[in-house]
Amino acid sequence: MTAISATQPQAPQATVSQSMPADWRDFFALTKPKVMRLVVFTALCGLLAAPGSIHPVIGFTAILCIALAAGGAGALNMWWEADIDAKMKRTQARPLPMGRIQRGDARDFGLLMSGASVMIMGLAVHWLAASALAFSIFFYVVIYTMWLKPRTPQNIVIGGAAGAFPPLIGWICVTGEITLMPILLFAIIFMWTPPHFWALALWVKPDYAAANIPMMPNAAGETSTRRQSLIYSVLLLPLSIAPWIIGETGAIYGISALMLSSVFLALTVPVGLRTSVEGDGMKPEKKLFAFSIFYLFALFTALVVDRVAAGFGAFA
Numbered sequence: 392m393t394a395i396s397a398t399q400p401q402a403p404q405a406t407v408s409q410s411m412p413a414d415w416r417d418f419f420a421l422t423k424p425k426v427m428r429l430v431v432f433t434a435l436c437g438l439l440a441a442p443g444s445i446h447p448v449i450g451f452t453a454i455l456c457i458a459l460a461a462g463g464a465g466a467l468n469m470w471w472e473a474d475i476d477a478k479m480k481r482t483q484a485r486p487l488p489m490g491r492i493q494r495g496d497a498r499d500f501g502l503l504m505s506g507a508s509v510m511i512m513g514l515a516v517h518w519l520a521a522s523a524l525a526f527s528i529f530f531y532v533v534i535y536t537m538w539l540k541p542r543t544p545q546n547i548v549i550g551g552a553a554g555a556f557p558p559l560i561g562w563i564c565v566t567g568e569i570t571l572m573p574i575l576l577f578a579i580i581f582m583w584t585p586p587h588f589w590a591l592a593l594w595v596k597p598d599y600a601a602a603n604i605p606m607m608p609n610a611a612g613e614t615s616t617r618r619q620s621l622i623y624s625v626l627l628l629p630l631s632i633a634p635w636i637i638g639e640t641g642a643i644y645g646i647s648a649l650m651l652s653s654v655f656l657a658l659t660v661p662v663g664l665r666t667s668v669e670g671d672g673m674k675p676e677k678k679l680f681a682f683s684i685f686y687l688f689a690l691f692t693a694l695v696v697d698r699v700a701a702g703f704g705a706f707a
């Protein structure tokens with residue numbers, strides 16, 4: 392089965408007849424490696440920040456399973472969305488629209504990675520962690536990709552939960568239970584996702600229009616999307632410092648979170664309040680998107696540094 396149909400716009404040099412045989416790089420691309428490295432990093436930080444200890448080999452296995460799961464889920468997302476990806480400039484060069492990988496192969500690859508990740512996690516680490524991992528794959532692939540994304544502009548608000556699971560799963564791998572702190576880590580990523588994604592969605596709006604996906608800027612309009620992003624950024628600030636306020640972390644994390652969230656909010660304000668987008672190539676939106684990635688990376692780094700400084704953490 393080919394990834395593109397005759398009625399869809401063709402990706403540059405993307406005809407199946409021109410396609411090269413797939414190699415490992417194409418399969419690697421199916422795992423969405425750039426996005427997934429931050430997903431895996433937040434999981435690692437959740438694991439390292441959790442109270443208690445874990446054998447380094449088990450800890451490594453757990454992170455490997457989360458990486459496998461995230462990659463498998465990414466491949467299943469690309470399998471399901473091959474036709475949509477072919478219609479969007481940003482995604483046209485992916486292996487399926489380019490015809491470099493057969494659609495069924497992408498599905499099998501995703502299923503194999505996802506299945507293996509859950510089984511290994513259960514057998515080698517913890518069945519509660521394995522269940523949460525299975526649920527996050529299901530949430531991203533079925534709830535977000537198949538169900539919500541083509542139907543509602545709230546797709547990423549609800550679907551964002553999938554990307555918020557990894558630090559919680561990392562935490563469970565160490566403690567075997569779900570307590571307030573991992574729920575807060577979940578909530579922070581959940582709140583961060585709308586401004587992260589909508590900043591990008593604002594400048595790739597024509598892509599989503601071409602693919603007929605009701606992302607917020609397309610469905611509710613740019614002004615509404617901007618205001619909503621601002622609301623999530625405002626809420627993110629107190630939420631991000633909540634672990635410090637309730638005494639679960641020290642000042643290293645608390646002050647870092649305060650500073651990072653203040654900058655995040657300061658960058659969301661011009662995006663949230665602007666009414667005219669003429670002439671600047673959406674620079675504030677691009678700046679916010681880039682900072683959103685640094686934000687999460689830095690926040691979770693601060694969490695681990697804080698816990699290590701306090702003598703807590705999985706390897707302490």
Ligand code: HEM
Binds near residue numbers: 425481684
């Ligand atoms: C449902 C929730 C989310 C949606 C819809 C979303 C959407 C996107 C999209 C469309 C891109 C552009 C990707 C590309 O062009 O390849 C992107 C980039 C990115 N996202 Fe998200 N994202 C979500 C959640 C997350 C989460 C939870 C993380 C990490 C914890 C994350 C980390 C990243 C990173 C690191 C990039 C930049 C990739 C690069 O370097 O090109 N995202 N996101």
Ligand SMILES: CC(C)=CCC/C(C)=C/CC/C(C)=C/COP(=O)(O)OP(=O)(O)O
Binds near residue numbers: 554
């Ligand atoms: C452990 C586990 C299963 C983790 C999953 C992590 C997860 C759900 C991350 C979400 C980030 C992501 C790839 C969004 C892309 O949205 P999209 O699919 O709408 O973007 P696209 O248009 O680039 O395909």
